[in-house]
Amino acid sequence: MIILGIDVGGSTTKIVGFENGRLIEPQIVKATDPIASVYGGFGKFTSENGIALDRIEKVMVTGVGSTFVGGDVYGVPVTHVDEFRANGHGGLYLSGLGEAIVVSMGTGTAFVYADGKTKSYEHLGGTGVGGGTLVGLGSRMIGMNSARHIAELAKEGDISKIDLLISDITRNRISPMLTANATASNFGNLSDLAAKEDIALGIINMVYETIGMMAIFSARTRGLKDIILIGHLSMLPGAKDVFDKLNDMFGMNFIIPEKANYGTVIGAALESRRE
Numbered sequence: 558m559i560i561l562g563i564d565v566g567g568s569t570t571k572i573v574g575f576e577n578g579r580l581i582e583p584q585i586v587k588a589t590d591p592i593a594s595v596y597g598g599f600g601k602f603t604s605e606n607g608i609a610l611d612r613i614e615k616v617m618v619t620g621v622g623s624t625f626v627g628g629d630v631y632g633v634p635v636t637h638v639d640e641f642r643a644n645g646h647g648g649l650y651l652s653g654l655g656e657a658i659v660v661s662m663g664t665g666t667a668f669v670y671a672d673g674k675t676k677s678y679e680h681l682g683g684t685g686v687g688g689g690t691l692v693g694l695g696s697r698m699i700g701m702n703s704a705r706h707i708a709e710l711a712k713e714g715d716i717s718k719i720d721l722l723i724s725d726i727t728r729n730r731i732s733p734m735l736t737a738n739a740t741a742s743n744f745g746n747l748s749d750l751a752a753k754e755d756i757a758l759g760i761i762n763m764v765y766e767t768i769g770m771m772a773i774f775s776a777r778t779r780g781l782k783d784i785i786l787i788g789h790l791s792m793l794p795g796a797k798d799v800f801d802k803l804n805d806m807f808g809m810n811f812i813i814p815e816k817a818n819y820g821t822v823i824g825a826a827l828e829s830r831r832e
Contacts, residue, residue, distance in 0.1 A: 562826025647824025
């Protein structure tokens with residue numbers, strides 16, 4: 558039998574399946590209406606994978622739009638999954654770790670302590686800084702409202718024209734952790750000559766550094782170094798560079814696993830085992 562997971566977001570819906578423990582390749586559909594996206598995604602997924610309704614045991618749903626989903630989809634029973642549990646479970650599964658901080662980077666960002674041994678997933682808090690911040694600032698400052706396009710443009714940027722670095726304010730090393738190229742102030746050195754590419758990089762850097770530092774503080778409260786990044790924002794160009802830099806400076810282990818953008822929906826499907 559097959560278990561389906563569906564993550565109903567504000568503008569996209571993700572769907573995945575597990576058959577006898579085997580992951581069926583996830584899919585994503587775009588729709589502004591949550592019900593339309595659920596039924597549309599369900600139909601697309603089952604059709605393209607040749608899955609008959611009688612082979613589906615249940616559907617596990619999560620996400621902000623999941624409250625619009627009733628007790629069944631096409632007659633298949635539906636179980637609602639807490640989104641933070643889904644984040645934690647999915648992050649551990651994708652990374653292969655047994656304990657970590659899982660950071661779900663969507664429109665905003667959530668931090669979850671995940672302990673696979675006890676199946677405990679605790680929401681530690683979050684920040685409004687996330688993909689929405691990236692797109693909103695990109696739209697206002699450089700006239701671009703696609704997160705991927707902003708990230709692509711940022712590849713050609715020069716951060717020294719945007720951020721105030723430690724090397725700009727002192728010749729001495731003020732902390733064992735802070736190198737000369739560490740950020741002292743995001744947008745604290747904004748040049749009149751800064752190009753769109755520079756500003757794009759500044760936005761990317763600010764969003765990821767804010768999320769990264771909050772993740773580090775969360776990890777330290779649990780005595781951990783492993784931090785798993787999931788969500789669409791984790792897959793953008795430039796993400797790995799920023800988090801690798803934080804790894805080096807603070808001795809952490811930020812991980813962006815394969816299929817990180819599907820972490821939550823995979824976690825939702827896996828929650829069927831707990832039942």
